[in-house]
Amino acid sequence: MESIQAIKQRFGIIGNDLALNRAIEKAIQVAPTDISVLVTGESGVGKESIPKIIHQLSHRKHNKYIAVNCGAIPEGTIDSELFGHEKGAFTGATQTRSGYFEVADGGTIFLDEVGELPLTTQVRLLRVLENGEFIKVGSSKVQKTNVRIVAATNVNMFEAIKKEKFREDLYYRLSTVDIHLPALRKRKEDIHLLFRKFASDFALKYKMPSIKLSNDSINLLLKYRWSGNIRQLRNVAEQISVLEHSREITPETLKTYLPNTGQNLPAIINTTKSESDFSNEREILYKVLFDMKSDLSDLKKLTMALMQSENTKDVQKDNESLIRKIYGKEDLKNDDLEVLSLPEKNTPPEVDIIEHTQEKYDFSEEIVEEEEEPLSIHDKELELIKKSLERHLGKRKLAAAELGISERTLYRKIKQFDL
Numbered sequence: 001m002e003s004i005q006a007i008k009q010r011f012g013i014i015g016n017d018l019a020l021n022r023a024i025e026k027a028i029q030v031a032p033t034d035i036s037v038l039v040t041g042e043s044g045v046g047k048e049s050i051p052k053i054i055h056q057l058s059h060r061k062h063n064k065y066i067a068v069n070c071g072a073i074p075e076g077t078i079d080s081e082l083f084g085h086e087k088g089a090f091t092g093a094t095q096t097r098s099g100y101f102e103v104a105d106g107g108t109i110f111l112d113e114v115g116e117l118p119l120t121t122q123v124r125l126l127r128v129l130e131n132g133e134f135i136k137v138g139s140s141k142v143q144k145t146n147v148r149i150v151a152a153t154n155v156n157m158f159e160a161i162k163k164e165k166f167r168e169d170l171y172y173r174l175s176t177v178d179i180h181l182p183a184l185r186k187r188k189e190d191i192h193l194l195f196r197k198f199a200s201d202f203a204l205k206y207k208m209p210s211i212k213l214s215n216d217s218i219n220l221l222l223k224y225r226w227s228g229n230i231r232q233l234r235n236v237a238e239q240i241s242v243l244e245h246s247r248e249i250t251p252e253t254l255k256t257y258l259p260n261t262g263q264n265l266p267a268i269i270n271t272t273k274s275e276s277d278f279s280n281e282r283e284i285l286y287k288v289l290f291d292m293k294s295d296l297s298d299l300k301k302l303t304m305a306l307m308q309s310e311n312t313k314d315v316q317k318d319n320e321s322l323i324r325k326i327y328g329k330e331d332l333k334n335d336d337l338e339v340l341s342l343p344e345k346n347t348p349p350e351v352d353i354i355e356h357t358q359e360k361y362d363f364s365e366e367i368v369e370e371e372e373e374p375l376s377i378h379d380k381e382l383e384l385i386k387k388s389l390e391r392h393l394g395k396r397k398l399a400a401a402e403l404g405i406s407e408r409t410l411y412r413k414i415k416q417f418d419l
Contacts, residue, residue: 002028002057010056011049014197015190019182023050030177031057036129038114038174039152041181044231050179051110051150060148063107066100071113078121080137089138101134101145108148114174115155115166122167129173149174184229192218194230198237209247211240216251224258382417385410389419 004024007013013024030037031054039047048067055065073081080089084099100109111117117125128134129149133142151174160166184191195213203210213221226232236257240249384403392398400410 004028007053011053013046013049014194015187016193017182017187017190019180020187020190023179023181024053026177026179027053028057030054032059034148036148036174036176037150037179038171038177039150039179039181040157041152041154042183042229043154044229045181045183046230047152047154047181048110048112050181051108051152054150055108055110055148058108058148060107064104065108065110066104067110067112068100069112071116075118078118079124082121083124083134083136085137086139089136093138096136099134099136101128101147102143104147105145106147108150111149111151113153113155114151115153115157115160117166119165119167122170126167126170126173129170184226184233185224188222191222191226191233194233195221195237198234199241202238202241206242208241211237211244211247211249213249213254214251217249217254220251220254220258381413385413385417386419389414 002010004021007024007028008015013020027037027050037050037054039050041047051067052065055061068082070078079085080093080097080099082099082101084097084102085093087093087096111125124134128145128147132144132146134145135142155166157166157171157175161168161171184194192213199210199212228235239257240254244253246253385399388399388402389396392402396410396414397407400407403410405413
């Protein structure tokens with residue numbers, strides 16, 4: 001078995017971090033077996049190196065090694081890419097095509113970004129892992145394949161399983177052995193070492209002197225967060241090598257190539273689950289609806305109280321909190337309550353004095369309204385007939401015309417009421 005240092009030299013891996021060495025050691029140990037391996041870690045940490053180590057140290061090293069980026073293949077064609085298709089299986093399928101699992105029979109398939117696989121494809125992949133069987137798109141014939149599957153992802157698989165974006169049974173089949181690669185910011189001692197290696201490589205590639213960092217620049221390099229990990233560090237080294245005329249890089253120059261330099265201080269990260277799921281939104285919506293229902297019930301009670309007690313000051317005082325809520329002023333002062341209260345039912349309307357051209361009415365005298373007793377239709381009819389006859393001095397013809405009835409009907413009413 002090759003040593004970790006020999007493997008690093010063979011595959012061009014730079015660094016002495018303990019977590020990195022542990023990951024390489026696990027890869028060396030599982031390589032001779034056919035165990036499925038899941039490589040986890042952030043984007044840009046170099047996950048693609050682990051499946052290469054596993055394949056080259058296994059008994060499959062003389063057979064094919066195929067790397068597939070699952071996130072780069074459209075959902076509609078990924079089944080065809082992985083498992084193949086028959087002629088005429090879909091529009092554009094002009095001939096039979098072999099998929100990766102058929103081509104790599106006896107070798108190794110590296111499924112990068114496996115967390116991006118559609119659920120339908122995950123079912124097919126699970127069947128391959130369980131019994132080595134697959135069916136081409138558009139075919140009913142079951143085919144056998146003998147492949148070693150190594151997968152990689154930067155997705156939090158447990159969150160994906162919880163959100164039903166990844167099958168739990170497939171996860172446990174893939175992650176028989178889990179190899180985790182640390183982020184670059186956790187490998188402080190390796191950052192400058194990697195930068196020097198990249199600077200040397202680009203100096204040879206572009207035929208120019210290698211760039212060098214000052215001590216302050218090295219400190220800045222180590223303090224930076226490197227969210228893009230090794231891939232970002234390599235890009236920065238290449239940009240500086242090509243664009244800068246001076247080979248001595250100062251902190252001011254380096255900062256221009258590091259985005260958000262001042263925003264990479266340590267921060268407390270809230271690891272609690274955010275309430276963005278549909279179920280939580282539904283609960284919030286229900287709560288809002290129940291609150292609205294409660295407010296409507298209170299409003300109905302207030303309306304009934306106002307109708308029954310003619311909106312007295314006591315009713316307004318008892319319902320002060322509801323009146324505040326209706327007007328949307330929770331911080332309403334007590335002095336303003338009377339202004340915002342509903343108008344009292346018994347408040348007399350303002351009367352404008354109207355001047356007529358022919359006569360003027362004096363409203364200075366107090367107007368006293370006498371409350372009349374309610375009359376029946378019989379009494380009203382009798383009163384109208386009496387007043388009309390008195391107005392016309394007993395002349396039935398004129399009274400009947402004023403009342404809108406015939407003289408004969410008026411005569412009958414006079415007899416009926418004994419007038």
